[in-house]
Amino acid sequence: MTEEPRPSIATTPLPPGIRTFWRVMALVQAGIVAIAAIVLGVVVESTILIVVAIVVVAVFLGLRWWVIDLDYARWRWGVDDRWVERRSGVIIRTTQVVPRSRVQTLTTRTGPIDRWLGLSSIVIHTAGTHTPNLVIPHLEAEAAERLREELGA
């Protein structure tokens, strides 16, 4: 196929608000683990368990905090007239390209925290069962709606 080289798509970062979302999720998860550890520590009457658990949770939370920034810096998405592209990943870097002609279904997903932050995710389904669907998470609701309309057109 004599194709002109694919012009690189202008990519956009995710909205900054997503960092808040990820941090809220990290806090919630850390909170659940910490509470479980404290309850367990109280039940078996072990102060050491509680201290160790809280230290471990704190370390993980700190790491996550740091990774969230890296993650955010790596995450880019872009759409042009022919492709949808997504780049992400800190340790394993993934670039996923879906030709727009292959888009089968579009889903918009909004959770409670999303709604609070005014965000919403777009899921792009292609045919077949192998590839995970291309997800552009937590866009600003208006941008998501625009994207959905554009891709659906």
Added chain:
Amino acid sequence: MSDPIDWRRPHPLTVVVLIVTFISGNAFPLIAVVAFGGGGIGFDTAAVLAGGVTVGFGALGWFMTGYAVTDEAVHYRSGVLNRQARSIALSRIQQVSVSEPVIARAVGLAVVEVAEASSDGDIEIRYLGKPDATALTERLRSLARQREVPAMADGVASSLAPPPEPPAVVLHTTSTGALIRYNLGTVVPGLTGFAVAGAVVVAILALGPGLVAAVPAALVVAGVMVLAATFSTLGVVLTNGGFRLERSPRSLRVEAGLLSRRQVEVRPERIQTLTVSSGPIVRRMGLHQVAFSAATGKASSQNNAIVHLSPAVSTAEVAKIVQGSVDVDPAFGVTLEPVSAVTVRRQLARSAIAFVVVLLPLSIGLWFVHPVASFLPALVFWPPAVWYARQRFGRLGLSIDDQRLVVRRGVLNHHLTQVPLSHIQSVTTRASFFQRRLGVCSLDVSTAGIGPGNHVSVPDLTASRCRDLAEQLSNAAASSRWELRA
């Protein structure tokens, strides 16, 4: 819809099939009702009750089932308590097939399966008389064809544009002998682990309690192996016996099965990938498996039998089938370019991790038995591991032209997969931390196929080649016209 749907019921004998199915599915509850209920309400009453429920279930099941074909779609509704209705637009039909499950076959009935490309699965019209089923299948196939946009074809399929229908050509029939040899050739390697474990047990018994215990144990091991091989071979012969692959101008047709017979039709341009594979033993016998991955219904559907097409094909016939089936590179990947040699190091690193986790503790334990013995695991493990890593690199390769991508891989089981570029759904590149350090990256190409074989992955390409390929593949995919329904 202006005209009301003209619902039709399945063949009345469906009642019989439903009753038999109900009994075989609910044997225990039915026996329990008669056995325990007999004490309270008398055996006769309990038996009548159980029989009544069974017959009622069958009759209602038949009564409540309906199917219809309108100008736009196929409709099906069924279920006594939970009613389900499903429609598939004629233009969305991917594949229509007939299957004859053994019970239905006994009373001359068949199932018509209409597949579309969603994961909702097929419409399975249960059950029609064999002639009705064939007629309906033909009708649906021709209706689906008429609904097609004539210009659907990509370059690949347009060359298949139909002149008036010449007769179907038989591309391949599999003999029962080849099926048996193929199956034994694939089952035997799978049984080696069991055989080795059995031999160890027998040896221990021979050294300990003596032959009195060892001989029966050896007989049991041998018996289990013979039974396993026999049953799996029997299964394969029953499901794939009488295998026949035909090529008509517009479709490939498969017919197979001794007890339950199925007939599947797939359009060549809907074939997403084509894979030729062979294991170490069957390769010596000159046998291969040719598999097509099609974009139809749910993965568990019997239609996907087409995925495991032609289990026992001689080397000479592979080329014939492949060429006759889809528009493929006849040489099937003539010259392949290798991946980065770094892949050998990565494979050895994986082996090293496996060694440390599994065999190092053993080595340390053996040190206390005898210092020399502690080297034994390494001596046994590393030569094959090094051989495997080299072979794996030697076997990995790909070729790409403007029509198709061919990927070869596998050391013991060889796989050669072709993907028409026009069928690519998405292209993904991945580079882990270590891969980035080594300057390589993996490429993953997905098609619309369902089930195994619907994608190809090439590990450890050099980063620049990986980028170029991803570019070329996504370009080709985006610039070819493609619609699932064709």
